[in-house]
Amino acid sequence: MTYPIRPIREAEWPAFAGVLEEGFGMTPHPSQDARWKAGTEFDRTLAAFDGDTIAGVTSVFSLSMTVPGGALPVAGVTAVSVLPSHRRRGILSSLMRRQLADVRERGESVAALYASEAVIYGRYGYGRASANLSFRMRTQGTEFVAGAPHDPSLRLRVVKPAEARGDYEQVFAAVAGLRPGRYLRKASFWDDVLADGEADQQGAGALRSVVAEDDGGVRGYALFRIKPSWDANGVPDGELSLRELEAVDPAAYALLWRSVLDRDLVSQVHAVSRPVDDPIVALLADPRQLRAGWYDELWVRLVEVDRALAARAYSAPVDVVIGVEDAVCPWNARRWRLSADATGAECKPVDDEPDVSLPVTALGSAYLGDGLLAAQLGAGLVREHTPGTVRSLAAAMAWDPKPWAGLTF
Numbered sequence: 001m002t003y004p005i006r007p008i009r010e011a012e013w014p015a016f017a018g019v020l021e022e023g024f025g026m027t028p029h030p031s032q033d034a035r036w037k038a039g040t041e042f043d044r045t046l047a048a049f050d051g052d053t054i055a056g057v058t059s060v061f062s063l064s065m066t067v068p069g070g071a072l073p074v075a076g077v078t079a080v081s082v083l084p085s086h087r088r089r090g091i092l093s094s095l096m097r098r099q100l101a102d103v104r105e106r107g108e109s110v111a112a113l114y115a116s117e118a119v120i121y122g123r124y125g126y127g128r129a130s131a132n133l134s135f136r137m138r139t140q141g142t143e144f145v146a147g148a149p150h151d152p153s154l155r156l157r158v159v160k161p162a163e164a165r166g167d168y169e170q171v172f173a174a175v176a177g178l179r180p181g182r183y184l185r186k187a188s189f190w191d192d193v194l195a196d197g198e199a200d201q202q203g204a205g206a207l208r209s210v211v212a213e214d215d216g217g218v219r220g221y222a223l224f225r226i227k228p229s230w231d232a233n234g235v236p237d238g239e240l241s242l243r244e245l246e247a248v249d250p251a252a253y254a255l256l257w258r259s260v261l262d263r264d265l266v267s268q269v270h271a272v273s274r275p276v277d278d279p280i281v282a283l284l285a286d287p288r289q290l291r292a293g294w295y296d297e298l299w300v301r302l303v304e305v306d307r308a309l310a311a312r313a314y315s316a317p318v319d320v321v322i323g324v325e326d327a328v329c330p331w332n333a334r335r336w337r338l339s340a341d342a343t344g345a346e347c348k349p350v351d352d353e354p355d356v357s358l359p360v361t362a363l364g365s366a367y368l369g370d371g372l373l374a375a376q377l378g379a380g381l382v383r384e385h386t387p388g389t390v391r392s393l394a395a396a397m398a399w400d401p402k403p404w405a406g407l408t409f
């Protein structure tokens with residue numbers, strides 16, 4: 001059975017959103033629904049129809065994402081859902097294939113997404129490309145190492161999040177280009193970050209904020225909620241949930257973390273989605289106190305292998321023939337010579353014998369610089385024909401700092 005696919009019209013939003021609500025089993029607050037609608041690029045939605053019923057949906061945000069050495073237009077795949085009544089009939093597969101063709105036609109060479117379940121998207125050529133850490137810390141025992149930066153010209157200011165948006169945007173603009181995986185936020189993304197009320201109503205506490213600044217202006221900010229509580233013995237036991245902490249320099253960064261960890265009446269700090277090389281790991285004298293959990297983050301798909309590989313920078317010179325396997329985007333499935341040095345990179349189709357053969361997922365995993373190729377060689381997932389090639393390709397594709405998007409889209 002086939003299900004015709006087309007973008008939706010704005011008037012069809014309630015039916016489109018209904019499929020998302022059903023698939024995710026959630027009931028958005030009306031203001032949340034309005035924000036999602038405002039952020040939706042209707043010409044980039046896709047819906048699969050069973051008669052008049054929308055049975056499956058997806059959509060794309062047109063992102064500008066930082067990659068090693070620059071920024072690229074990236075298709076930010078989102079809002080994937082299939083009605084429970086129509087699951088496992090191939091609707092997601094048809095939507096994914098159509099979407100990849102559309103992305104290619106628009107000239108984007110890379111697609112990226114956050115997966116609700118890690119097992120879903122490998123079959124469509126997406127590889128796990130970044131990871132994040134979550135911390136659940138007791139605030140006791142979180143002293144910093146000797147020599148942690150301290151700038152006496154810095155001070156903290158308590159601000160209302162709704163009034164400091166311009167400061168957040170300015171700090172974010174200064175840091176977004178420094179780390180692969182970060183992407184520019186359009187207004188609706190900021191609206192989501194700063195949305196209050198709904199979470200507050202669920203008992204999480206109002207969104208609060210401090211900024212770190214000097215006479216020259218704001219150098220960083222922390223956004224968080226506090227759930228106050230006292231234990232059975234009357235000892236303060238509040239929990240602070242960190243939403244974001246961004247700073248343009250190490251001293252502002254350290255001061256903001258200190259203000260979070262030293263907050264009166266708070267005994268626990270919970271931070272989700274922090275980078276794996278978060279400087280807080282180095283700042284803490286006892287990093288075990290982070291009680292960190294590790295999660296997959298962005299999944300990346302090279303939609304056009306040659307354009308994508310030529311568009312990023314490399315950490316070391318490399319010259320290698322890669323045999324790419326790609327059943328979903330067959331235009332990628334051939335041999336490519338990637339040559340890169342400090343002056344730039346090119347990727348050309350060749351008929352030479354490959355130095356390495358790999359699935360397109362492996363290139364997606366390595367693309368933002370997470371250094372996963374060497375691990376894939378160890379796991380037997382890439383086949384090396386010329387000894388040493390995978391290690392040199394892995395070293396060239398690795399990047400510092402590690403990729404991290406930081407905000408789910």
Ligand SMILES: CC(=O)SCCNC(=O)CCNC(=O)[C@H](O)C(C)(C)COP(=O)(O)OP(=O)(O)OC[C@H]1O[C@@H](n2cnc3c(N)ncnc32)[C@H](O)[C@@H]1OP(=O)(O)O
Nearest residue numbers: 023078079080081082087088089090091092093113115116
């Ligand atoms: C970027 C994002 O938006 S992530 C959000 C994804 N959405 C959700 O998690 C919402 C709840 N889930 C759903 O709506 C659906 O189950 C979906 C979208 C995950 C899958 O849709 P379906 O139409 O059922 O998938 P489809 O029938 O095309 O399946 C294709 C293949 O993927 C497999 N598959 C699909 N979903 C899953 C899953 N959650 N776990 C494991 N395998 C899966 C199928 O078994 C099938 O395998 P096969 O090709 O070997 O037979």
